[in-house]
Amino acid sequence: MKFNKSIITCAVVMALGLSQTAFAAEETKEEKSAVVIQSDLMVNALGNVIMLSQTSIEGTNVGNDTTIFQEGDVNGAGFTVIGEGNVAEIIQVGSENLAVGTYIGNNNALYVEQDGEINETENNVTGDENSIEVTQIGAGYLGIGSRAINEVVGDGNEIIIDQGEGGHWAINAEVAGSDNTIEVVQDGLWNESYLNSITGDSNAIEVTQDGYWNVATISAIEGDANEFAIEQDGDRNKVTIDSVTGDANEISIDQEGNTNIVESAIYTGMANSVDVIQNGNDNSASFDVIGDDNEFNFTQVGDNNSSYIATIGMNNEYSSVQVGDLNESHVINFNGNDNDIDVMQSGSENVVVLQASADNNELITSENDIDIAQTGFANDAVIMLSTIIDSNANTIDIAQNGELNSLDILVEGSNHQIGIEQIGDENLITGEGGDTMLIGGENIAFNISQIGNGNIVEGSFISDSGVVSITQVGDWNSAVIVQQ
Numbered sequence: 001m002k003f004n005k006s007i008i009t010c011a012v013v014m015a016l017g018l019s020q021t022a023f024a025a026e027e028t029k030e031e032k033s034a035v036v037i038q039s040d041l042m043v044n045a046l047g048n049v050i051m052l053s054q055t056s057i058e059g060t061n062v063g064n065d066t067t068i069f070q071e072g073d074v075n076g077a078g079f080t081v082i083g084e085g086n087v088a089e090i091i092q093v094g095s096e097n098l099a100v101g102t103y104i105g106n107n108n109a110l111y112v113e114q115d116g117e118i119n120e121t122e123n124n125v126t127g128d129e130n131s132i133e134v135t136q137i138g139a140g141y142l143g144i145g146s147r148a149i150n151e152v153v154g155d156g157n158e159i160i161i162d163q164g165e166g167g168h169w170a171i172n173a174e175v176a177g178s179d180n181t182i183e184v185v186q187d188g189l190w191n192e193s194y195l196n197s198i199t200g201d202s203n204a205i206e207v208t209q210d211g212y213w214n215v216a217t218i219s220a221i222e223g224d225a226n227e228f229a230i231e232q233d234g235d236r237n238k239v240t241i242d243s244v245t246g247d248a249n250e251i252s253i254d255q256e257g258n259t260n261i262v263e264s265a266i267y268t269g270m271a272n273s274v275d276v277i278q279n280g281n282d283n284s285a286s287f288d289v290i291g292d293d294n295e296f297n298f299t300q301v302g303d304n305n306s307s308y309i310a311t312i313g314m315n316n317e318y319s320s321v322q323v324g325d326l327n328e329s330h331v332i333n334f335n336g337n338d339n340d341i342d343v344m345q346s347g348s349e350n351v352v353v354l355q356a357s358a359d360n361n362e363l364i365t366s367e368n369d370i371d372i373a374q375t376g377f378a379n380d381a382v383i384m385l386s387t388i389i390d391s392n393a394n395t396i397d398i399a400q401n402g403e404l405n406s407l408d409i410l411v412e413g414s415n416h417q418i419g420i421e422q423i424g425d426e427n428l429i430t431g432e433g434g435d436t437m438l439i440g441g442e443n444i445a446f447n448i449s450q451i452g453n454g455n456i457v458e459g460s461f462i463s464d465s466g467v468v469s470i471t472q473v474g475d476w477n478s479a480v481i482v483q484q
Contacts, residue, residue: 047075047094056083056105070097073116081108092119095138103130114138114146122149129156139165145190147171155179155200166190166211178202178223189213201225212236212257224248235259235280247271258282258302266290278305281324289313292336300327303347312363314338325349325376335363341370348377348402355384356391364390366413371397378404386410386438400427403452409459414442425474426454439463450477457481 047070054064065087068077073094080102081088087109090099095116102124103110109131112121117138125132136146145167150159151174158181161170166188173196175182182205184193193207197220204227207216212234219242228251230239235257241264244251248271253262258280264287267274271293276285281302289296289311296318298307303324310333311318317340320329325347331354334341343352352372356365365385372381381398385391391413398407399421406428407420418439420429427450430437437459439446444466448457450473457479461468470479 047072047097049076050078052077052079052088054079054081054083054086054088056086067091070094073097076100081105081110083108090121092116095119103127103132106130111135112148117145119146120149121147124151125157125159126153127157128154130154131158133160134162136161136163136168137165139167139188145169149173150182151175152180153177157181159183161185163191164188168192170194170207171196172205173197175203176200180204182206184208186214187211191215193217194219195228196220198226199223203227205229207231209237210234214238215240217242218251219243221249222246226250228252230254232260233257237261239263241265241267244272245269249273251275253277255283256280260284262286264288267294270294275299276307278302281305284308289316292316297321298329300324303327306330308332310334311339312336316340318342320344322350323347327351329353331355333357335365337364337367339368341368343371344373345379346375348379350374350376350379352379352381353384354382364392366390366392366394368394370394373399373401374405375401376405377402380406381408383407383409383411386412386440392416392441400424403427406430408437410438411444412438412440414444416441416444416446418444419447421449422455423451425452427452428455429457430459439466442466448479450474453477460484 050068067089069091071093074096075092077090077099079088083105085107090112093115095118097114097119099112099121104126106128111133113135115137119136121134123132134148138146147169148161149171153176155177156179161184164187167190168186170184170193172182175198178200180203184207186209188211190213191209192215195205195218200223202225206229209232214232214237216230217240218228221244223246225248231254233256236259237255238261239253243265244267246269250273252275254277256279259282260278262276262285267287267289269291273295275297278300282304283300284306285298286308290313292314294316298320301323304326305322306328307320308330309318313336315338319342322329322345326349327345328351329343331341335357357363393415395417397419401423403424404426408430440462442464444463447469449471453474453476455477460482462484468481472479
């Protein structure tokens, strides 16, 4: 029985694109919830329908070899492959075609090629060492494009999705198993890639998006030693990472362009590694981390960029490098022991804010190594370790090179080692909001070196058995320290 094509077209457009037309007015695309296409849509096929079932005799290691070719619009191909060593090739030329496959067994190979617009393929894989390659060729826009959906249960599977011309969706959901490889390549505008519910170890996932307003989302990761690589080239792209639980996972994100966003929900685990590189202007990267022995590296080159990390844990390493003007780097709600924090900014009117938690006095911030280096004009650094109940034995080194730089510092606790160096003219060391600097606690070593003209130090040093050393080289410098 044939259905009216216009009804099908309207249904597909409503399902894929209607909710996304508002994106045209937005600067950065917001991802929508991934919608799973059900195999019962096969009934909507207006053209030809092929239903194929292959079952190989167990243990033969020799399967069937099948090629399906459909030309025209609104065709459907449904196939089930059970057994060992099967090979299936599906080629559909036209628009609004649908290919739905189920694979159960070992060493199966599937190739799906769809050439046209608004095509869909859904593949459910259970077994070992399966290989799936999906190529969708055709133009799309504002989410009205082709979709490729894969669900994988098993080990050693390989999935490759290649989508061109924009407006496409790639959804890899319910990936359960280890040593799986997933590769997604999308070209053009308004593409979306979803990695949902990934459970297992040593999986390798790579997403490449070339264009504008693209979205890549990784959600519900549970497992160890997984590798995720996301590369976006263009403007107004977005990467979202939700609910990472596990150890020794590696996430690498590279964005080339302007107004791009990287953000995460709470990242939980140990010995994880995250590298974010953003090259362009008006980009932002934000992470919330709970765990130990993690490593986070942010590199931003351009102007008006911002990085943010909130962290609770021990033995973590955080590095933020910003090259350009009007950039901001924030390490907020910073708590834990033996963490290593390095912030480097080169440019003008940049800001660094490092603040321990102000809301939870049960947390500690001790024995951390904090290094801040700023080079340029009118940069500002704010250090706040004075609002928590226990902050001890931190090592803080701050270097500012340039003119009209300022440092606002409030530190309390004991056994801190604080070193400040400013090279240039008219630099300033004070407290929060321009108030006087406050350093308080026992056994604190506080060293200040200013080289240049018109520099100012103002503050209070309240300490038992503490040592203050101030060196100023130049003209019209001023130092006022009150010791109690």
